[in-house]
Amino acid sequence: MSQLEKLPRMQGNEGLRLLEGLRVLDMTTSIAGPYATQLLADLGAEVTKIEKVGGGDDTRAWGPPFLDGESLWYLSVNRNKASVTLDVSRPEGQAILDDLVLQSDVIVLNMVPKVQQKLGLDFDRLHALNSRLIHVSLTGFGVSGARSALPCYDLVAEGYSGVMDLTGEPESGPQKVGTPAADLLAGQDVALATLAAVIERQRTQVGKQVDVSMVASMVRFMSPRIVPYLGSGDRVTRSGGRDSVIAVYQVFDTADDPITLGLGNDAIWARFWKAVDSAEYGALEKFRTNAARRDARSEIVAAISEVLKTRPRAHWLALFAEYRIPAGPINRVDQVVADPHLLDDGLFYAVDGEYGLVPQVGLGIKFDGQSAVHRRPPPTLGQDTVRVLQERLGIQEATLANLRNEGIV
Known part of the structure; x- marks a missing residue:
């Protein structure tokens, strides 16, 4: 029996409903953005993942390992979402997206400012379209400044932050953290900042431009190392598994x-x-x-x-x-995945996906003792295109067929 088959089974249910009614458009790819929107989805938000026609999220190609043809990296950060394929670079696709924006509370993007402007997804344009929209940019270096146009991955952000220089044994070279730490920390910041903006909007009725930088998130993660240096001038060096402050x-x-x-x-x-x-x-x-x-x-x-x-x-x-x-x-x-305490807590489980069992790691946060977040497995590419566009925008089947033939959806 495989490790996957040993996992406790979880059926789709209502999950947590703390953010029920909050509509989020997820236009991100890779890990950081999808992780952020999965956190919102786990808490009950309705997250619609907008993906490229034909290819979809970059992580769909990240492998091996694959499970039933789907990347396991993709499966790790995309549950509880709907997937809609849409070519927003074409006028017909942008018009559909604009209609979805009008119905949405939040849009999350991981595009540098020039790409946002080219696609008509920048804050100024979308705010004019929907003044209540919370516009969240998750980029490597932020939406302003000399580095704002530079591409970035987790590895690059970790290098900028100083964490790689402090990770590893003293005699070894710098090492990356063993999980995509900058991606996950920045993703958590996106979820946190989004909720803060939602709370403010309850008072003002106006949306917000949120700017999350992977490098800034990772540097803040380094605060317990940076502040002592700034206050003392003593430069900390790699100490492996040994702390430099606690004896x-x-x-x-x-x-x-x-x-x-x-x-x-x-x-x-x-x-x-x-x-x-x-x-x-x-x-x-x-x-x-x-x-x-x-x-x-x-x-x-x-x-x-x-x-x-x-x-x-x-x-x-x-x-x-x-x-x-x-x-x-x-x-x-x-x-770790065989730890009985973590298993009893429901942190690891399997669900029925489109083609078989799908492994998942749960939220790990409890509300009134409840931590079961699962409503639906990570969607296959474009799985919900027809349903979402029909239910939310009222687009007729004949029109959808033409859009498919043209490669717009």
């Missing part, structure tokens, strides 16, 4: 598998040494403060390493849980 905050080997261990305050420090039957060592005056322990870090790390290598990981994790000491395993992805 003991790193990975240690045990008799079998490694663990993470964070002794972040004086009380935890004392409990750790009590747990390993060396309370006297932990009580030494030279280890009284975190600053003092930082000065003696090499000695402390050597002492802890010697202790932890005597027993297997399971022993230490059980003991540290008893003494309330922050510690944990270093899981591989296959171990």
